[in-house]
Amino acid sequence: MLLHSLWGFAGDLPQAMRQACGGGFHGLEANLRHPALAGLEPPAVVGALAAAAMPLVLELVTGGDYVPRLELGPEHHLRELERLLASCPAYAPLRVTVITGSDAWNWMQQEWFWSRAIPLAEASGLAVSFETHRSRSLHSPWTIQTFLEAFPGLRLTADLSHWCVLAERLMTPELAPVAAMACRVDHIHARVGHPQGPSVGHPFAPEWAGALEAHRRCWRLFRLSRTGTALPFTVTPEFGPDGYLPERPFSREPVADLLEINTAMARWIRSGALDADVMAPA
Numbered sequence: 001m002l003l004h005s006l007w008g009f010a011g012d013l014p015q016a017m018r019q020a021c022g023g024g025f026h027g028l029e030a031n032l033r034h035p036a037l038a039g040l041e042p043p044a045v046v047g048a049l050a051a052a053a054m055p056l057v058l059e060l061v062t063g064g065d066y067v068p069r070l071e072l073g074p075e076h077h078l079r080e081l082e083r084l085l086a087s088c089p090a091y092a093p094l095r096v097t098v099i100t101g102s103d104a105w106n107w108m109q110q111e112w113f114w115s116r117a118i119p120l121a122e123a124s125g126l127a128v129s130f131e132t133h134r135s136r137s138l139h140s141p142w143t144i145q146t147f148l149e150a151f152p153g154l155r156l157t158a159d160l161s162h163w164c165v166l167a168e169r170l171m172t173p174e175l176a177p178v179a180a181m182a183c184r185v186d187h188i189h190a191r192v193g194h195p196q197g198p199s200v201g202h203p204f205a206p207e208w209a210g211a212l213e214a215h216r217r218c219w220r221l222f223r224l225s226r227t228g229t230a231l232p233f234t235v236t237p238e239f240g241p242d243g244y245l246p247e248r249p250f251s252r253e254p255v256a257d258l259l260e261i262n263t264a265m266a267r268w269i270r271s272g273a274l275d276a277d278v279m280a281p282a
Contacts, residue, residue, distance in 0.1 A: 001026045001027070001055070001094075001232045001233065001234045001235070002024070002025050002026050002027075002234075002235055002236070002237070002266045002269060002270065003025060003026065003027050003028060003029040003055075003057050003234055003235070003236040004016070004019065004020035004023060004025035004027070004028050004029065004236075004237075004262070004266075005029050005030075005236050005237065005238045005240065005262065006028060006029065006030040006031070006034050006036055007031075007238060007240040007241070008240050008241040008242075008258055009034075009036070010035075011036065012035075012036050012039070013036045013037065013040060013045065013048055014048070015036075016028055016030075016036050017048065017049070017052055017054060019259070020054065021052070021054075023259070023262070023263040023266060024263070024266055024267060024270060025266055026054065026055065027049070027054040027055035027056060027057070027094065028049070028054060028055075028056050028057070029056075029057040029058075029059060029097075029236045029238075030056070030057075030058065030059065031058075031059045031060075031061065032058050032059065032060055032084060032087060032088065032091075033061075037091070042090035042091050043090075045091055046090075046091060046092050050092075055093075055094035056091060056092070056093045056094060057093060057094055057095050057096070057097060057187070057234060057236065058088055058091060058093040058095075058096045058097070059096075059097050059098075059099070060081065060084040060085070060088070060096060060097070060098045060099070060100070061098075061099045061100075062076075062077040062080040062081050062084070062098075062099070062100040062101075063076070063077055063080070063100065063101075063102065066099065066133075066135075066242075067135045068101075068102045068135060068136070070102070070104055072102075073105075073109070074101075074105065074109050074110075074112050074113035077100055077101060077102070077113060077117075078113060078116055078117060078120070081098065081100055081117055081120060081121075082120055085120065085121065085124045085126065085128070086124075088124070088126055089124075089125070089126065093126065094127070094231065094232075094234070095126070095127040095128070095129065095186065095187060095231060095234060096121075096124075096126045096127065096128045096129075097128075097129050097130075097131055097157040097187055098121070098128060098129070098130050098131065098157075099130075099131045099133050099136055100117065100130060100136065100137065101113060101114070101117075101130075101136050101137025101138065102135070102136060102137060103134075103135050103136060103137065103139040103140070105137065107146075110137055110147075111150065113137070114137070114147065114150070114151050114154070115151070117130075118151050118153045118154055119153070121153075122153055127155075127186065127229065127231050128155065129155040129156050129157040129185075129186045129187050130154065130155065130156060130157060131156070131157040131158075131159055131189070132144070132156060132157070132158055132159055132160070132162060132163060132181075133159060133162050134162040134165065134166060134198070138156070139162065139163075139166060140163070140166055140167070141163045141166070141167055141171065141175065141177035141178070142167070142177065144177045144180065144181055145176070145177060145180045148180055148181060148184065154184060155184055155185075155186050155228075155229070156181055156184045156185045156186065156187075157185075157186070157187040157188070157189060158181070158185045158187070158188050158189070158218075158219075158222055159188075159189035159191065159238070160178075160193065160215060160218055161189075161191045161192065161193025161198045161199060161215075162193070162198060163177075163193075164193035164194055164195055164198070164211075165193060165195070165196070165197060165198050167195075168195045168196070169195050170194070170195060170210070170211060170214040170215075171214060171215070171218055172214050172217060172218065173217050173218055173221045178218055178221070179221075181222075182221050182222050182225035182226075183225045183226060183227045183228070184226075184228075185222035185225075185226060186226060186229055186231070186233070186234070187233075187234045187235070187236070188219055188222060188233075188234070188235045188236070189236055189238040190215070190219065190235050190236065190237045190238060190265055190269065191237070191238045191239050191240070191244070192208065192211050192212050192215050193211070193215075194208070194211045197246070198244050199239055199240075199244040199245055199246070200212075201245070201246045201255040201256055202255070202256045202261060203239075203261065203264070203265060204264060204268070204282040209279075212279070213279050216273055216274065216279060219235070219274050220273075220274045220275075220276075223274050235269055235274075237261070237262040237263075237265035237266050237269075238262070239258055239261045239262050239265070240258065241254075241258065245258060245261075264282065267282075268280060268281075268282050
């Protein structure tokens, strides 16, 4: 199932739904605080999406913003997560993806937080997965196995582009962390990163063919390996702004169009890219 990301989208909910439909997406993914949702009461959001048969994936962020504030400790993140999760059922989301924790915490702090955050997510009755995101607890491929062993209930949203930057290498299915996490991945943010950045200029440019294939092989592994849930496997093409998409010097003109890239990625996945042993055509 393919979701249309509202990251960088400035319109309202009807516009988002039309754009998603036109791009061949099945539904939407949006931050709980996105203006397209925040200006409406939850029943209006649920009604509009239900009328169009469009599922919704909600994104939650704790700690102030996408890069957490260092002065906010585990207790603050946990309280914020509890409050945000309590707001979600009113929107009847298909699933919830969470960016939380901090890479600055020691293991004692991590253990305190995650031993409470995961039961909190499970008690919510929602399908909750936690994203592998820079600056967060799950920022590194080299520590993910420790989290997986310590917290059997941990479910993941895989965004390998962040790990490419941190490890300064492409992620592949042969790497132990990727293989270890595969059965826990419920949701993918399908952005192609590279060893020096979280986003290539265009995923289907020939110079990025190696990076695209590395990500594709990992995504395919996740789709084939997932266990423990009956919900559909979901993928959100998530090329975005905020310094991710490269810009031309001086003019700051993006090197590609975000909507075109995300739509092309969705089309490529629909064509069977994650079903085959070899790369499908773009």
